Amino acid sequence: MPENQDNNLQKLLSMALDRSVKGRETLARTIGQLFSEEERVLSELERALMTDILGKLISDVEQLVRQALSEELSLTKTVPHELILMLANDDIEVARPILMNSNILQDQDLVDIIKSRTHQHQLSIALRNELSSDVSDALVNTGKKDVIKTLLENKNASISELTLEYLADQSRRIDDFQEPLVNREDLPAHLAERMYWWVSAALRSHILKNFPVDIQEVDNKIQSGIHKLVDQDRVLPKPHAPATKLAQKLKQNNLLTVDSLVQALRQGEVELFESMFCEMSGFRPGGLRKALYETKGEGIAILCLAMDIPKQTFATIFLLSRKGNPSGHKTDPRDLSRAMLIYDKVSKDDAQLITDSWRMDPKYQDAISEVDAASANKKSVSGAKAS
Secondary structure (H helix, E strand, C coil), rough: CCCHHHHHHHHHHHHHHHCHHHHHHHHHHHHHHHCCCCCCCCCCHHHHHHHHHHHCCCCCHHHHHHHHHHHCCCCCCCCCHHHHHHHHCHHHHHHHHHHHCCCCCCCHHHHHHHHCCCHHHHHHHHCCCEHHHHHHHHHHHCCCCCHHHHHHHHCCCCHHHHHHHHHHHHCCCCCHHHHHHCCCCCHHHHHHHHCCCCCCHHHHHHHHHCCCCCHHHHHHHHHHHCCCCCCCHCCCCCCCHEEEEEEHHHCCCCCCHHHHHHHHCCCCCCHHHHHHHHHHHHCCCCHHHHHCCCCCCCHHHHHHHHCCCCCCHHHHHHHHHHHCCCCCCCCCCHHHHHHHHHHHHCCHHHHHHHHHHHHHCCCHHHCCCCCHHCCCCCCHHHHHHHH
8 A cells, every 4th residue: 555545544544533523523624625636646445435434424513514515525526426415415505515516416316306305405406507407307396486487597407398388388377487488598489489478578579589480470370270270160150049139139239238248147148148249259159169168268368358348347257157168167266367367467459469360260269378379469460461
């Protein structure tokens, strides 16, 4: 055994015999410094001995010492994996430097820590200089808004397109996701288009400046789709049906109002309600029923908003119409909350743009989740109509 190596081992063993608090702390610091001295080539025996000693010491020394040791070793590439893993699972004050900086931690280590340790451990991992898509998915799966927002703000985090699509959809109800999403260089253009209608004016401007979003092309796709889709939604209402005739008569006599619409629902006259709504909105029966019953409230929220129906009246129409749902499906209590949120967030002008597309092609109600129809701004739509 070389003399220097023998002296080092003798020194470490001698220090290990000092069982005082100060002696243990000195030993921990000394070993940490030995590991972090990259110019020093440690033998396998030295590394094994120091790892064993530190593993036994870590739980005994003061937190401040463990914290200093963690900071010392967080940027070191030669520290044994098991030692780094031990520090990464320590209290967050100790673990933070390791979680944020150590390249010795493997993806599975990080995923396990995300699943088993604290909220602060998760936030620290979200700040790492490099993150794989697997680790990013684990962070998203925590469901914690601040963790996900921190991840989205991390430009060095790799996030799969599938996960970005999920988060883009979530940004409809979680405002905190919107800005970091549209500021990501890896956000696909079609997701930026999808988000265009529900973000703020400032973020819309950012999307138009930074993504290859061709508003006119989106509008053209909507128009071309109109001529390709032929289904039951295009069937016109039966002109001689009693409910249709009554709704038309009410309209002719200027008696077709929002109040009369609600009154029909209160009396359980669902067919009359639908006919009256068709007359008021210009929708075909099939398209109207999709908006009423086949979405989770988004469709009826957009229609009522476009028709300038007051928010409280919209809530009444939503609840009463769901009771008359011909499919018999029960209404999820969360649907009203989602619908009310859309009613608050979508502008009347955007709601009218969406309903204009739906009137031409009821099939585009399926795009409430795709939101392509809303990507056309007012200028492009008016220009297309003028031409």
